[in-house]
Amino acid sequence: MNTPARRSRVRSAALAASAALLLGLAVAPAAQAGTDGAKRTKTLHELARETGRYFGSAVDNPELADTEFADLLGKEFGQTTPGNGMKWYATEPQRGVFDYTAGDEIVNYAKAEHLKVRGHTLLWHNQLPSWLTSGTWTKDELRSILKNHITNVVKHYRGKVFAWDVANEIMNEDGTYRQNIFYKTIGPSYIADALRWARAADPHVKLYLNDYNVEAIGPKSGAYYTLIKQLKADGVPIDGFGMQAHLALQYGFPDRLQQNIQRFADLGVDVAITELDIRMILPSDTAKLAEQADWYGKVTDACLAVRRCVGITVWGYTDRHSWIPSVFQGEGAALPWDENLQHKPAYDAIHDALAAAAQED
Structure with missing residues (x-):
């Protein structure tokens, strides 16, 4: 699926589009042509759906007030x-108060x-309420707090979400x-506990572990591979592994991404790209x-090459609403749409990768 000729076509198109973008020649989204000259009339979601996957974008509550942004999110994804x-911190700001x-x-x-x-x-x-982080808890107390939190939240959203990043x-x-x-007070068993409690609260939702810097094959992804293998051997409910994929050009592309996705799929779990963005050191230019x-x-392409890679989510789709500049000083331009939603x-x-896969399917 990921042939050299195909990669060359995509890169050539990207170079041409980069030059046009920097010169102010980018045309409106609905009229942009694919590498084969055809009009891009299908959304990323429509193309992904044709391959049996989803293509999505994260959203934070304040962004919904940006109606132009919210409208495009609803149409494209x-x-x-x-x-x-x-x-x-948002769902249980006070103990037992949701x-x-x-x-x-x-x-x-x-x-x-x-x-x-x-x-x-x-x-x-991170983003735990102060009542939790400032408390002094016994193992049994914190297990009870964790169970109560997971049970309440998962039950509230039962039938409304298709998957949970449990841990x-x-x-x-x-x-x-x-x-x-949780680890310091309960020990590593809190992970299996959390998965079991989530399954009890919603028998049908998909349960994931999720992390960053796990896209390459290395110590961190290896630890998750070992953990998921053990969880399955122990009969703990685990349905998927989320690779966040917060990537940066200056650090190089993750080593053997497709093979890494495949090895998790071979464990019998789904894999999702859950928080994709690719930042660069500013300013951007044609080459970047x-x-x-x-x-x-x-x-x-790596996701499309593995049947159990079920979907891709970008962590926000536009540079207008991106977490990158506030966290990584001097970096940004990480998303597929610019600040003007172009x-x-x-x-x-x-689009070209999804279109090619959809045609093959």
Whole structure:
């Protein structure tokens, strides 16, 4: 599927589109032509659906007020992930007091726009409420708190989300367990507990582990491979592995991405690209935009080459609403649409990869 000729065509198109973009010659999205000269009349979602997958974008609640942004999100994509509205600080701001306002807003928007929703996330070491992080808990107390949180949140969204990032970012770069509040108090068994409690609360939702810097084959992804293999051997419910894919041009493309996706699929779980963006050191230029486009095409191709890679979600689709500049000083331009909601070469590369796969299917 990912032939040299195809990659060459995508890269050539990206170079041409980059030059046009920088010269101010980019045409309106609906009129942009594919590498074969055909008009791009199908959305990324429509093309992905033809391959049996989804293509989505995250959204945060304040962004819904940008009606131009929200309208395009609903038209171009088939799935969305709440950026913050379902995290612990938002859903249980006081112990035992649940607030689903932010999450429900995105679920209601998604329902109106016919988007499916990935739940994100049931437990994470960041964005926890102060009542939880400042408390002194015994193992049994924290297990009870965790069970109550997961049970309430998953039951509330039962039938409204198709998957949950149950445990997010639980490994260090060297493949050891992250020393978060749950690990330090409960031990590694909290992961299996969380998965079992989520399954009990919603027998039909897909349950994922999710992390960054796991796209390449290395110690961190290897730790997840070992963990998922053990969880399955122990009969713990685990349905998928989420590769966030927050990539950066200056660090190189992840080594053996397709092979890594395949080895997790061979364990009998689905794989999803869950938070894709590809940042660069600013300012952008023709060469960087072309390389970025090539990478977006490669990530898409890698997913398409593995049947159990079920979908791709970009972490926001436009540079207008991106977390990158506020976190990585001097970096940005990470997404397939620019700040004016115009296609960048990255969009062309994704579209061409999906279109080629859809034709083959």
